Amino acid sequence: MRLWARSLFVVTLLLVIGAGCSPPSVNRPETPTSLPPTTTPSPSPVWFPPTATFTPIPTRLISPTPTPALALGDLVLSDDFESPGTWQTYRNATGSAAYEQRQLTLAVNAAKGYLTSLRNAPEIGNAYLELSLQPNLCQGQDTFGLLLRAADEFNAYRWVITCQGQMRLERLQSGRNLPLSDWIELSEIQVNPLVETRLAAWLYQDHLRLFVNGFEEINLRDPVFTSGRIGVFARAAGDSALSVSFRRLRIYAINPMLLPTATPTVLVIPTPQR
Template sequence: MKGWGYALLFTALVVLWAGCVPSITPVAETPTLSPPTATFTPSPVWFPPTATPTPLPTQAISPTPTPALGLGSELLREDFDTPGAWQIYRNPTGSAAYEQNQLTLAVIASKGYLTSLRSTPEIDNAFLDLALQPNLCQGQDAFGLLLRALNEQNAYRWVITCQGQMRLERLQDGRSLPLSEWITLGEVQVNPLVETRLGVWMYQDRLRLFVNGFEELSLRDPVFASGRVGVFARAAGDSALSVSFRRLRIYAIDPALLPTSTPTPSPTLTPGR
């Protein structure tokens, strides 16, 4: 009996102890969230940059004999490194001066006009190739060459404006007679960043004018058969004008290399029946 009592007492204590101890409810583990990985979306480029084209060298007329030009031996090579052959001066209108292997005409007077003639040689049938570059130039300001010049007042004058037009004139006693209409130069850029090459083919009474290798004008005029070469610059208004001339080459023309015209054969007539 006593043993049963102890057993009942032990069981009651166990039940009592279990009711006093708080039950442990398992807590669900909250997962640790890693920060979201950012996905980079590039902004659209509406006007993507384009590669800057490499400027091509200015096209020059090849100084080798060709059927079209009939070039012969070189008569003159001028790099403007030794003063003496060209007129140089300074006056209220401006100046003609050698500087850094070039001859520069600088006009400072309003509507000023400057020229410089080379003392030699006298040119008749020849091809002339000259490089030039405007330094200050705008609008109707003009520059160019004097061809077969007897003096500043009597010569052919090739006029090129700073806005890209040209024409050939004949100067007689200082008076200008246009020999052509104004021509817009489609292959030349007249600005301080671009060197322009002028070519003149003179044979007998025919003159052919080239700009950067492109023939722009061909005509005939019998007045001046020979003379010297010169350059000029003319301001159209109050703004200063400056043009530099460099690398002059003159070649003889060999008549034997010129193409001969092929006579057109007469049509063969069939007798009528």
């Protein structure tokens, strides 16, 4: 009886202890009743946005101004500088004027030296002439060019071109020069040893027109010199050497019958009303 009572006491005690020491409940995550809304990803930044394709503006083609008629007649002279004797040649302390390889070359050696060479014939009055030149050594304000209607090297029209690509026309009288035009920038050419420049002069009475590579650059009138020889010159601006070669001279006559005639202006006087 005591054994049974003791066993019952032990069982009761164990039940009481078990009820007070039950393990803690585990907090389990609740199952969501609905999923959160799907988040739309932000667009990636565009660092270099595309731009509209550039459409170039069509280039406007500018037609050259028509050159007034030259009224050229027969070929009077063709000189390829093959026969020495027609141009002045020499050698002195300033430099030299000499024939070489079908051209006439002026070479200035002295500081600020000035050289000229005149052709002995023909006398040019009304004529159109062409002559090519090419600088071999040239820089800065060094100058070269043609003498037109020259009585001698001190009396002539002097066509001056600089190594920087400028030009003007001067009148030489007793060695003193008078500019007949302003300096002109020659945008169509570059004066350098790799480029040959074609000069042309149209001389008719007191009318003087100068062309460079087919473009008319100077158009003026001066009545002082009516005829004379053709010549070339070269002048150094400093102490550097200067060398220029001239080649292929052509002279044409001018036919007055082919010159355009001016249209007379008719003045209309209205009849007074009565």
